Amino acid sequence: MRTAFDFSPLYRSSIGFDRVFDLLENASRTPSVDNWPPYDIARTGEDAYRITMAVAGFGQEELSIVHEPNMLVVSGERTTEDNGDYLHRGIAGRPFERRFELADHVKVTGAGLVNGLLTINLQRQIPEEMKPRKIEIGSSSGKAGSRIEAGTAKAVGKQIADKQAA
Structure with missing residues (x-):
């Protein structure tokens, strides 16, 4: 028994996951x-x-x-083909x-x-530009400045954990 799933509601609330939905649809169609x-x-x-x-x-x-x-x-x-006289x-x-x-x-x-x-x-092997990075928020003194610092996933995760603990 095969069940068809409708992924259209998920398309409305997600961005960039098209490949995941395609994989799920292909997996359900594959005999x-x-x-x-x-x-x-x-x-x-x-x-x-x-x-x-x-x-x-x-x-x-x-x-x-x-x-x-x-x-x-x-x-x-x-x-190579072995043409022996096989019993099993x-x-x-x-x-x-x-x-x-x-x-x-x-x-x-x-x-x-x-x-x-x-x-x-x-x-x-995730490229460096694809790894998480911290984005600082500039002050609201009329000049919206933003500075992006490259960091590792562990450093960003630690910062988030520290903020949640505080």
Whole structure:
């Protein structure tokens, strides 16, 4: 059973969240996808993540990792065909393509293949101009001056906490 959600009331009270609503709409439209190859997603730090995929039977040259804007595409296709006389074939070797939606400013920092596990490391790297900054309010003496100071998110958060505690 599929339920359609109407996000139009949220459009009236939000600015700049169009991509989030598009992701939600696309997720509700997407039919159930193949669950192969299995994978794990782990948070390894405040802004660091790791994707681990079980790709038994695939060599390094048979796997492809492509980082597109806000999308990571991992695909694999076996180039060699083993035509043995199998009594049971349980190791899947079919081609696959797995897509991961990425948040803004998430970059791939490395990938490795060890013991049939493909590991992809990701890091969110927010540009300095996108980090929070403190904006001072000028006096009302006829001259509306404002000064912007660059600061880190922790410094701004501490200032807000100090004001709330006072």
